[in-house]
Structures are given as structure tokens and as C-alpha cells.
Amino acid sequence: MNKNAQRVVVTGIGIVSPLGHDTSTTWQSLLAGKSGIAPIKKFDARALGTSIGGEVKNFSPIIPQGASKYLQSTHDFTHFAVNACQEALADAKIYPKLSTSDRWGLIAGSAGLVVSYNYLERLQKQFASDGEIDWPLFAKKGRDLCSAQDFHDFHFNNSLIGLAQIHQISGLVANVNTACASGGQAIGLACQAIKRGQVDYALAGGFDSMLNIIGLSKFGLIGAMTEENHSPEHASKPFDLKRNGFVLGEGAAFLVLESLDGAKKRKAKIYAELLGEGNTLSCYRITDSPRSGEGASLAIKQALDDADISIEQIDYINAHGTSTKMNDLSETNAIKAVFKERAYELFISSTKSQVGHLISAAGAIEAAFCVLGIDHQMMPGTANLITADPECDLNYCAETVVKGNINYVLSNSFGFGGTNNVLALRRMNDE
């Protein structure tokens, strides 16, 4: 750990989730044990194997004045991000200005799926009647198929650029995509950028929605999702013996990060200190994680080292806990490998049991839950954990809210492709 590095704190939180359109509603619902998972209503998903998900319900985006016109009618996930960012900044009571613009960073883990079914359906109807594109016809008459909106929607960093424009952020603008680890990695990257003095403030988080025909089809093809459509609120059951796949969710979460010195100077409310991160690559398989948890365990060790804390200090881990056989076992073994006997004393829970898997936003919303848990001294438990799995035998806080003595926490995010991200946070007390 660089002793001269800036200390980084969280001073603002913004969330749009399956449990609510803001941080307070989401947090209260989470603690109350509510589920954000329900039958999908955006489109008719009944023909697909999985027809349930953690949708953001009845959402009406509030687009700020001056926003790019393409931000006003693009993907849902962009709107989630816009609102989460606004809430986070309002919560922190600080906004980038022209004079501070280059001292702000905007780093996001963002959606990897941007070609809409609507576009592909139009392409097929007009130029691929038998499923193969008639290129001569497309070349002749396809010039207007891709509207300006389609073009912007397909641009992977369109949302990020829109957010940077709205908030006048110019010091560091980066789009991270390491699948399910993206949101955690974005926060980790922002943390490092403040520590080294590259920027003083950052709006960091993630946004995603794969709750669409393409997303459900792709995940359905590899059998990663549960098909327990009859009981949506009980379908996501991390660490339960009967778990059989994850439930897709959608949403956005952003944190305002800044240097401790800066936050103190402006007398900001400090929710928690972001101590550091672990960031490794498993180098195993694309969709599988090793049973031993190697890779993930290295990331946990790195996070502890970066934070300069010991295993004895950790009170709680927000697990990646996807509710798949393999992830939950691999993660359990990773925790055991690092914490040894202490692993059994830790409070561990997976909030995916209530909101589903937000993919690129997962690490961000779970980091936000950790921050809220530290602030409120309460952490949500794991819902739907009824039948113990003998191989997953740690304390996953089944249906139990953890109260008090939450001082040091870790937030785990592990992605397809093998990227492992672990964030380390702590309570600030009265420093």
C-alpha cells in the first residue's frame, strides 16, 4: 500500500433497482425481505425457458435539461444510469462545475448488449427473408435501416458520453467491460485514480439490462438461468442445495467517491471509506470458475493487502452468490482458502436473492449495499436459503438481517471471462 496515497471515501449513493427507483426505497425493501423478482412484463417472455426477472418497474426517466437528444430515447439502462447518477450527486451535495470538470472522473461498468431485437427484426424482415442477409439488396436499400437512434444505441460508450456531457466531467471518462465484474472494477479503477491523485472526485458505478429477447435468449442457450417461473420471488436462492441458476436483473448504481481530505474540508457526510480493491484473472475457463476458488481467493487477498487490513478485521462479505451450482461453491472455497477457520465466523450474504443478477451493474449495486449497510449498521441476509448445501457450509445469514458491529466489509464480483474483483470498505466512525 502506498502510504502517500489519498484515502478515498464514499459521500453519495444513487440506485435504480428492481426494488425501487431510488436508494432509500431499494434499501428499505431489501431489509424488509421483499423480492424484486417477478414475471417479466416488458415483453412476452413466456415462450422462453425463463420468463421471470428483476425488472425495474413502472419507471419514468427524468432526463435533465441539456442532455443529448439521443439520451432521451435510448435503452432503459441509460435512463437508469442517468437517474442513479443524479441521485448520487444530489446525495453527496456536490456537482462537477466547469472549473472542477477536469478533476472529476466518470468510470462505469456498462451494458455489453446494445443491438436491439427491434433492429435485428427489421433487418430480417427487409433483407434476410430466409435468415441470410441479401447483401446486394441491403447495399441498395438498407441505407436508412439504421436510424440515427439505432446508431447511437449501438455505440458502446454512448451512455457514458451522455453522462459525461450532462455532468461536465472531463478528467477521466472510461467504460469498463469485464462482464459481471464490470461494476466492481469500475469502482476499483475510480478508487485507484483518486488514490494516485489523477482525479479528486469520481462518479463510479455500473448500469445494465439484459432483460430483453436477445439477453434472455443468449443466457437461456447456455442454461445459466433458473426456469422456476412459477415462483419468481423464490427462484434466486444462492448457496441453497436446490439452487439451479441465476435470475437476470436490471438497474444502475453509482457512488460519489472523493478524497477523505476533500470530503472533510467540505464537511460532507461520509458513508464509508473505500480502502482498496483486489483485481485478478482466473485464467481457467470462460464461463466456469475453478472449484478451488483460485483466482477469486487471490483477489480477496489482494483487496486485504491493498486495504492494509487482516482477515480478523473483516465482519461481512457481500458475496457474488449468483445461485448457480458452480459459482456458489467456488466462491465458498475461495473464502475458506483465505480466511481458514475464520471463514465460519464471517457474516456472508448474497443480495442477488432479492434483486437478481444485474450483470455489469451487479458489482456496483452490491458495493452500494455494503456502503448502506455500514452506514445503517445492518446488512441484508440471503433470501430463499432453505436447504443447506453441505459443500456451502458458511454463515450465509439465511433470511436474517445482520445488525451491529459492521466495520470492515468486502464486496465480491466475479465475471464471465474470469475477472475477479473484490472491494474493501470500512466504517469511518468519528475520525
Add this chain to the structure above:
Amino acid sequence: MMNDQIVITGLGCINALAENAEDTWKEMLNGKSGIETVAQFADLNLQYQKAAKIKSFNCQRLVKDRKLLKLISLDDAIGIYAANQAVENSDINQYRDLLGGEELKYYNNRTGLFVGSDGGGVSKEHEILPLIAEAQSWEEYGDKLHSTIQPMWILRSLLNNVLAHVGIKHQFTGVNQNIVNYAVSGFQALQEACHAIHDNKIDRALVVAFSSMVEVDMQQRWRAQGLLGNSDLGCFNAEADGTVFGEGGAAFFLERSSSATTRGVSSYAQILGLGFGSDSQGLFAVDPNSRGLFGAVHRCLEQAQISPKDVGLIIAHADGILTYDETEALVYRELFPEVPITSYKWALGNTRAAGGLLDTMMYIYSLKNKCVPAVSRKDLLCANAQELNIIDTQHVLIAAKPVLITSRGFDGLNMCLIIQ
């Protein structure tokens, strides 16, 4: 200046001119351009037919591993090829062969992997079209999903495929990032790698950048934005009619100079600084005052601890779009009025995410051969470039002074690198 000397000890690349750095350099020095009329575009009578495509592109030849080919897209093959070449060129495998057990594991844990890309083309999403065509109802769509579409579809469309597969092949288990931020992606990946080494999180890293936007669907999409051109790319050409996309991949193996010394290898160049700046007003809105590029240059100079007068050469982004070229030239006119300027897009096309690393690689060969390729021809220069020192003959490097290399996105994001 970055406290630790971070040096480049391995190179890998593929582009429209050649499939390695040495041959690319030779072709460029001979004045050969990789920009051509693409036969498929001409056959289809597309409005814009030029591109710098990789010649005789064959995934199987590039990647070799047949199993892997089923899991990746064509775009990914370009990045993976460049990455493997840089690892081979760095000779680190010979060094790793000497290590065993825990020592090897530690070495791999201290080796990072950083990738920058523009996310690739649309074609990988076309796999669903036969199903849409066949299904007459949602019920039928659901019934036929598994029999019509290969399960590997999702894997082929993952944006972090190059990171994942290069990691698996070479077992680089340390810090990693996958940046998808168009033209600045390559330099942002490089910047994160340098920071991770500087912050002592790793000792070395492979940095990969790749881009592949040359396909019919993408060409039609970009045409509609009015950014494509049909003439050869000049450098700050007043008559430029737009940009010409190129395919390419580039990779660097980076390490602390002490690490290079330990394993007895020489370095190609030293990285002095990187800087980012944004004046983003939307995807294609250009700031006439170029605040973003000014910011990127200043931060880069500051990190390198040098002043504008110390810069010996500029490799410009100069992508052939007049408004972008004018705003870029404005910065050089203000800060570097006499510094020689060149650009390599006339030969490589606009390779976006890979552009910065490819330009850097060509500079490394300039350094090695003490000769800078000029722009292909001296055009009628755009207004802000009239007084610039744009080199139109092969320029002999007098001294190995620091060089500034620029990457700019249409989205207002800018990055600069200073190396020597």
C-alpha cells in the same frame, strides 16, 4: 515523470500492411498504403468503398486453435493474434520456463493484462436472423431457439473475449482491465497498465488493442453519420472528405526496466507519460476550442516532466475529418509550432482503438532506423495546419527526443502518450 522506468520489451501487430511490426514498417517506409477499394464493397456498389482491411484474413491461420475459434468472433482473432505475437517477441516464456512451482505462480500473479477495443462489429449479432426468419410466433421462437442457434453465441459476443482467452493461454493472473471506449481504448489500457506497475500491483503487463469496423453493416451505419471518405487519408488535408476505417491489432509487453534487466532483454522504448482530456458534447460534437486535447497534452507533458520545446516529433491522430483535423491542428499550432509532425493513417487507415498502439509501434521502428516516414503526400493543408511543420519527405531523426502521440475519439475523448 513516472518514478519507475516502464519500458516496452515485446511487440505484436497485424494490420492492412502486414502481420508483424517489422514488415509493417518496411512497407510503410516504401510508401505502400494498406487502404484499398474493398472488393465486396465495390461489388455491392456501396457509397464508400475504401478501407484498410487485413489481407487474406483467415481466422484459423491467425489463431490456429480450432476449439478456440468456435468461442470467439473475427474481431477477437485480431487481438489474440497481436497479443500472442507480443508475448513471443518479449521472450518471457523462455524466462518463465526457468521458474517453477510457487515462483512461477508468483510471476504470473504479478503479470497483468489490459485490453482496449471498440467492441467490434454488428455481424456477431446476425446469428439470430435464421431463427427470426423461421419462427412464425413467439411459441415457435422459444421452441426452436436451442435447435437453431448455437449455445456459443453468447460467448462469441462477449466484449472481454480477448482478455479472457489471452489470459487463459498465457496464465497472466494479475491485475486486468477491459476498456471499451473506442479510439482512446488502447491508450487507456496502456495508461492503466502503467499505473498498475507504478503502484506496484504488478511488475509487468501485456497491453492489447484491436479494432475491426470493416464490414458492410458497419460501413452503412457510419455512412449515415457523414464521417466516411473515399479519398486516401492525408494529414490535415483541407480537401479531406472523411475517414477511412482500418482493421488492426497491436500489443506491447511492458515491464519495469529492472525486470527487463533481470531477464537480460533490451527494451524498445520508455514510456514517459500519458494524459487524458475530454470535451465531450455528444458522440460527434466537436469542441472548436479543443479543450479536451489541450488538457490531454498538458497532463501528458506534466507527467513526463517535460515542456513543449522538449518534444522532438508529433505523430498526429489526423483522421481525415476536417472539423476534427482543424481542432487537432489548433493545439499543435499553439503549443508545438515548429515540431515536425507526421501521421500514419494514410497507410494503416483509422484503426480507432488500435491506432495509438500501432502509431507507437511505428515510432519505435523510426527510432531504431533513425528515420520517420513522411505523410504520403503533402496536401493542401487545412487552415490551422498551414504553418505546421508537417514532414513530407523521409525525416531523419537527429536526436532521440521525446515523441508525442495522439489518439482522439469522435466522442470528444482524447489521449496522448509521450515516449522516448
